[in-house]
Amino acid sequence: MADHYEVLGVARDATPDEIKKAYRRLARELHPDVNPGAEASERFKSVTHAYDVLSDPKQRQQYDLGDQGGFGGGQNFGGFGDIFETFFGAGQQTRGPRSRRERGQDALIRVEVGLDEVVFGTHREIEVDTAVLCQTCQGSCCQPGTSPVTCDICHGTGSIQRAVRSLLGNVMTSSPCGTCRGYGTVIATPCVTCQGQGRVRARRTVPVDIPAGVDTGVRLQMPGSGEAGPAGGPNGDLYLEIKVKNHDVFSRNGDDLLATLEVSMTDAILGTTAKIEALDGDVDVEIRAGLQSGEILTVKERGVTKLRGNGRGDLKVGVQVVTPTKLSSKERDLMQQFAASKKAPAPALSHFQQGLFARLRDRFLG
Ligand SMILES: [Zn+2]
Numbered sequence: 001m002a003d004h005y006e007v008l009g010v011a012r013d014a015t016p017d018e019i020k021k022a023y024r025r026l027a028r029e030l031h032p033d034v035n036p037g038a039e040a041s042e043r044f045k046s047v048t049h050a051y052d053v054l055s056d057p058k059q060r061q062q063y064d065l066g067d068q069g070g071f072g073g074g075q076n077f078g079g080f081g082d083i084f085e086t087f088f089g090a091g092q093q094t095r096g097p098r099s100r101r102e103r104g105q106d107a108l109i110r111v112e113v114g115l116d117e118v119v120f121g122t123h124r125e126i127e128v129d130t131a132v133l134c135q136t137c138q139g140s141c142c143q144p145g146t147s148p149v150t151c152d153i154c155h156g157t158g159s160i161q162r163a164v165r166s167l168l169g170n171v172m173t174s175s176p177c178g179t180c181r182g183y184g185t186v187i188a189t190p191c192v193t194c195q196g197q198g199r200v201r202a203r204r205t206v207p208v209d210i211p212a213g214v215d216t217g218v219r220l221q222m223p224g225s226g227e228a229g230p231a232g233g234p235n236g237d238l239y240l241e242i243k244v245k246n247h248d249v250f251s252r253n254g255d256d257l258l259a260t261l262e263v264s265m266t267d268a269i270l271g272t273t274a275k276i277e278a279l280d281g282d283v284d285v286e287i288r289a290g291l292q293s294g295e296i297l298t299v300k301e302r303g304v305t306k307l308r309g310n311g312r313g314d315l316k317v318g319v320q321v322v323t324p325t326k327l328s329s330k331e332r333d334l335m336q337q338f339a340a341s342k343k344a345p346a347p348a349l350s351h352f353q354q355g356l357f358a359r360l361r362d363r364f365l366g
């Protein structure tokens with residue numbers, strides 16, 4: 001019986017790393033896939049067994065002490081496939097036939113909602129066109145009563161082995177079987193409903209709760225509501241991409257709603273209570289006497305419900321005082337009396353401002 005150290009070609013005091021490297025080199029040379037000969041196969045078994053023993057600190061210690069621990073019993077041989085896969089990775093594992101079953105793709109649907117729907121959230125029944133499981137074959141791809149048959153070209157392995165001459169001698173390579181496309185089986189009698197795909201396209205209605213506070217560009221994920229996979233594979237996810245429609249009156253800044261309130265000159269001078277229509281009902285807004293154009297009135301908690309966290313944003317109303325353009329002669333008289341009673345300051349210059357709207361925006365957003 002050859003010495004394990006000699007089999008691997010390493011010194012008795014070799015480090016675990018040296019042992020691993022030696023095994024890796026020999027396994028590449030001797031593995032039955034690369035080197036099909038009987039002699040190589042025997043050497044491969046010895047090399048693998050030697051590595052099995054020497055790579056395990058406990059077994060190596062026993063071996064060094066002279067106890068050959070079960071060598072020849074063969075019970076350790078079963079492990080060499082695992083070791084080989086650890087070294088050479090999943091690439092070697094593609095030798096098995098591949099599965100027809102795959103996960104379906106994700107689907108994306110765009111959904112338009114009104115700003116009023118966003119304030120509290122809304123419910124929708126959304127129509128989606130996706131692949132769904134074929135009800136005739138339940139994803140088996142075969143006509144009911146039939147089943148896939150083993151491919152007689154690759155005998156169910158899904159791949160074809162070929163010997164290729166190279167500088168290193170004959171090397172076995174494998175490629176997917178062209179007859180069964182690597183599945184290892186052939187569907188002799190495809191389901192007529194789905195043409196052997198296991199899925200069909202269908203329109204269905206998906207109920208969706210759109211949460212309050214969503215904004216344009218937000219994507220809602222609905223796991224498992226996307227395309228059905230081929231051959232009964234699991235569904236992908238459905239994504240809803242939200243677009244919030246523009247509103248005639250209100251615009252949005254984060255969770256706040258913005259609007260402009262036109263106030264008559266006399267209301268601005270004398271003060272009043274204005275009833276305004278928010279997106280969720282009327283609100284009384286106090287117009288204090290002496291209100292100026294460009295001031296912002298904030299109505300707390302009457303904006304959009306926050307998507308994350310609690311509470312709502314605010315409703316912010318920018319004031320625009322409207323100067324009357326047509327006066328009756330009586331009104332004109334009254335205004336002249338007013339002007340005479342109160343010495344108004346002369347018009348005064350200050351820094352140029354890009355109109356009221358721009359000023360409001362700056363204050364809203366600043
Ligand atoms: Zn079918």
Ligand SMILES: [Zn+2]
Binds near residue numbers: 151157179181182184
């Ligand atoms: Zn085949």
